[in-house]
Amino acid sequence: MLLFLSQEAEARPRPGAAAAAAGLGPAPGMAVCGEAVGAGSLPSELVVHIFSFLAGPDRLRASAACSHWRECLFYPALWPRLRLSLRVSPAERPRLDFLMRKCGWFVRELRVQFAADNYPGGGGGGGGVCEGAAAAAEGETPLCPRWLDLLRTYLELVLCVLSSVRNNRIQQLFEEILGNSRQLKWLSCGFMLQIVTPTSLSSLSNPIANTMEHLSLLDNHIPGNTTLITAVELERFVNLRSLALDFCDFTAEMARVLADSNHVPLHRLSLLVHKISIMHKSLENMPEDENWKALTRNSTNLRVYIMAFDIKSDDMLRILKPSIPLERIHFDSYITCVSGAVVDLISRQYDKFLTHFILMNDVIDMSGFPDLSDNRNEDPLVLLAWRCTRLSLLAVHGYTVWAHNLIAIARLRGSDLKVLEVTEESIDFDQGELADQDVDPVHNLIEQVSLGLGRPWHAVMDIELLSVFTEPTRHFYREMQSFSEGI
DSSP states (O other): OHHHHOSOGGGSOOHHHHHHHTTSOOGGGGGOTTSSSSGGGSOHHHHHHHHTTSOHHHHHHHHTTOHHHHHHHTOGGGOSEEEEEEOSSGGGHHHHHHHHHHHTTTOSEEEEEEOGGGSTTSSTTOHHHHHHHHHHHTTSSOOOHHHHHHHHHHHHHHHHHHHHHSTHHHHHHHHHHHHHOSSOOEEEEESOTTOSOTTGGGGSOHHHHHHOOEEEEEOTTOOTTOOSOOHHHHTTOTTOOEEEEEGGGOOHHHHHHHHSTTSOOOOEEEEEEEHHHHHHSOSTTSOOHHHHHHHHHHOTTOEEEEEEESOOHHHHHHHOOTTOOEEEEEEEESSOOOOHHHHHHHHHHSTTTOOEEEEEEOOOOTTOOOOTTTTOSSOHHHHHHHHOTTOOEEEEESSOEEHHHHHHHHHHHGGGOOEEEEBGGGEEOOHHHHHOTTSOHHHHHHHHHHHHHTSOOOOBSSGGGSTTOSOHHHHHHHHHHHHHTTO
């Protein structure tokens, strides 16, 4: 057991020293379990408190004092982190099973290190095996049986860990938390590896559902047409002020529920439009424009945030109904690019609401970035800056932004455009600007944009320096949180 948790026992203070330093009395008191008054009679809370001052190996030694102390050893707060050092051997499986059974459902940080000297070629006499494995990697000879056995054992150990820290136990714990809640106001569950199921919300009592103010349920891995919440279930949440869902789960019937006079006005609605959802679910049930009109009549202060990930422009043109009070929109893509027609539609329909516009593209195209202004008299991004007078954040990567258009955007919005982020590789210059030997085009761009914004400005040198750069679903979750707070 000691080897599982740490191999630094010699460097740790003795149990007695640690207990004395914590002011918990001398170590000999631990050895008097058989007496009428001794370690075995201490309350569990006090034993756990004593254990909290001890290193992992010392806790294990102290737990051998009596059965009562052994019961206190695996209190969740004592093991927020667990480090395991394993040999790749079937003999480790029972020990690993035991630890995962005890700690797997609550440990927050788990590190597993597999001893290198157990691999073929990792120690003395293993050179021939290692050479055989290298040759197999080049397709010359098959992998040796010993290598395959070790690989199989390694995968079984990894599977043992993974199966212990996910799904059933966490699902059960999550539903127990919901069932025992008495003052829950904010429930936010995003991309939790199928921990939230379509039946999870049934654990909430009606009084709690009736007082809930924020609800977000997001999981792109729910199979088929299954949804995490139905319109019927949503009827219980009459005081909901903020809601975040997958767009394909937000149906016309849900919009009607939220528009009902029995429901308090909704203030924030965050919707994730993901290509995976559209592949497995249908857009046929999405709210029509009349549904949005009814919803905004009941919720006059409603604002909507949409993130579209790899969505075709034709689908976006269907989704973007005129009556959506769209305040923030974020396009992110690895495969599909946004068209100028979509940007133009947004600038015309949502000019009174739009404050945030993010355009990200990581499509690998050797011919260059797509140009939204192709075959157009005016650049759609310039029109966006002109029409949307409340625009305060504009971030672009992976689309061609002409230098003169960037200057125009800065002049149109001025200091009201609090964030203007464009990656350096996205900026292009006209041939006339490059031909002028008397003016450095890059220096002139920086100077003119800075003057337009009324503050120093520079292009973003690296995409990773963009304030919006992160994994798309993670960014959506973070942005949704800030969008919904303080309403």
